[in-house]
Amino acid sequence: MSPLAEIAAITAVCVLSGCLGSLLGLGGGTFVVPILTLAFGLDMRLAIGASVISVVAGSAAASPRYLDEGFANLRVAVTLEVATVSGAIAGALLAGHLSTRALYTVFGAVLAVSAVQMLRHRQDRDGLAVPDDPIADALSLHGTGTRASTGTGTGTTVRDIRPYRVTRTATGLTMMTAAGAISGLLGIGSGAMKVPAMDLAMRLPIKVSTATSNLMIGVTGAASAVVYLQRGDVVPLLAGAVALGTVVGARIGSRLLAVMPAEALRAIFLVVLLIVSVQMLLRGLA
Numbered sequence: 001m002s003p004l005a006e007i008a009a010i011t012a013v014c015v016l017s018g019c020l021g022s023l024l025g026l027g028g029g030t031f032v033v034p035i036l037t038l039a040f041g042l043d044m045r046l047a048i049g050a051s052v053i054s055v056v057a058g059s060a061a062a063s064p065r066y067l068d069e070g071f072a073n074l075r076v077a078v079t080l081e082v083a084t085v086s087g088a089i090a091g092a093l094l095a096g097h098l099s100t101r102a103l104y105t106v107f108g109a110v111l112a113v114s115a116v117q118m119l120r121h122r123q124d125r126d127g128l129a130v131p132d133d134p135i136a137d138a139l140s141l142h143g144t145g146t147r148a149s150t151g152t153g154t155g156t157t158v159r160d161i162r163p164y165r166v167t168r169t170a171t172g173l174t175m176m177t178a179a180g181a182i183s184g185l186l187g188i189g190s191g192a193m194k195v196p197a198m199d200l201a202m203r204l205p206i207k208v209s210t211a212t213s214n215l216m217i218g219v220t221g222a223a224s225a226v227v228y229l230q231r232g233d234v235v236p237l238l239a240g241a242v243a244l245g246t247v248v249g250a251r252i253g254s255r256l257l258a259v260m261p262a263e264a265l266r267a268i269f270l271v272v273l274l275i276v277s278v279q280m281l282l283r284g285l286a
Contacts, residue, residue, distance in 0.1 A: 007238075009040075010035075010238070010241045010245065011242075013035055013039070014244070014245025014249060015252070017030075017035060017054070017246065017249060018054065018057075018061075018245060018247065018248065021054075021191075021214075021246070021250065021253070022061070022249070022254055022257075023253035023257055023265070023268075024191075024195070024269050025194065025210030025211065025213030025214045025217075026217075027058060027059065027191050027217040027221065032050060032051040032242060033047045034279075036050060045233050046233060048233065049228040049231075050234065050239045050242040052228050053239040053243050054243060054246040055217055055220075056221045056222050056225055057243040057246045057247050057250070058214070058247065059214055059215060059221065060218055061246070061251050062211075062254040063214060063215045065251075065254040065255070066254060071207050071208055071211035071212075072214070073143045073208055074215070075141050076141050076166060076212055077215045077216050079139060079141065079169070080172060080176045080216065081176075081219055081220070082173075083174075083180065084180035084190065084194070084216065084220060085180060085223075087176065087177035087179065087182075088180035088190075088220065089180075090181050093184075094181075094184075101284045101285075103182070104280050105280070105281060105285060107182050108277045108278065108281035108282075109277070110277075111193070111274075111276055111277035111280060112278075114193070114200070117200055118200060118269075118270060118273075119270055130167050130203050131167045131168070132167070133166060133167040133169055136165070136167060136169045139169070143166075145162055145163075145164055145207060145208050164204065164205055166202050168202055172198065175193065175196075176193075176197055178193070179194055179197065190220070191217050194213040195209045195269065198212060198213065206265055206269070207257060207262055210265065211257065
């Protein structure tokens with residue numbers, strides 16, 4: 001394959017990864033690194049550098065629409081990002097002092113348990129009242145989520161706006177600190193832990209959880225991108241191709257989120273979460 005054809009193929013594949021990343025709140029980086037290393041045989045260092053750029057590009061492309069549509073909760077994102085960044089700093093400081101294999105194993109196990117808990121507890125808690133949370137009340141973290149439905153006989157789209165209440169903010173902050181620490185230790189994105197934290201602990205709607213996670217990973221990725229740029233791990237042509245595909249895909253994903261049923265989104269997220277957890281377990285046990 002010629003270099004030009006390879007760049008075109010990478011861009012096309014990144015459209016799909018960007019779409020899934022923005023839709024599920026994981027960021028395109030979850031899929032970009034395996035694609036670039038396994039399918040295209042690129043060096044892991046360069047793949048990670050391009051992946052970081054894709055995370056920032058995808059978040060920047062999808063977040064404005066998520067904020068305009070009322071899916072992303074900016075107050076929740078800012079509050080939790082403080083914990084995530086703190087955990088990431090702690091993880092970076094601990095990197096090299098802990099067994100990477102053990103961390104991958106623990107991370108994979110946590111993701112698998114999270115997937116099971118998301119499926120079971122979502123079914124168990126339907127119709128239950130959300131417990132009061134003084135922290136969420138004081139920070140005004142509650143918001144409104146929107147659901148799209150098609151008008152009968154007219155083909156028009158109707159916005160169903162429903163308020164939701166945030167709870168267990170302290171638990172969410174603890175889980176976000178752990179997510180940031182794992183991210184700093186392993187050099188991976190923490191979107192796979194952010195969405196379960198908001199969905200399970202804080203009782204945010206699944207669409208709000210994925211949209212808010214997408215907003216948060218862009219902030220975290222921007223900080224990481226500076227480091228990779230200084231190291232020279234970002235190849236402009238490769239990063240440009242990845243960013244272009246990711247932006248296009250993220251725009252598509254942000255539109256799909258508005259019309260996709262919540263349960264379908266949760267099902268897709270759970271499948272991807274289980275796949276990522278298996279990958280992490282295999283890395284830890286290999």
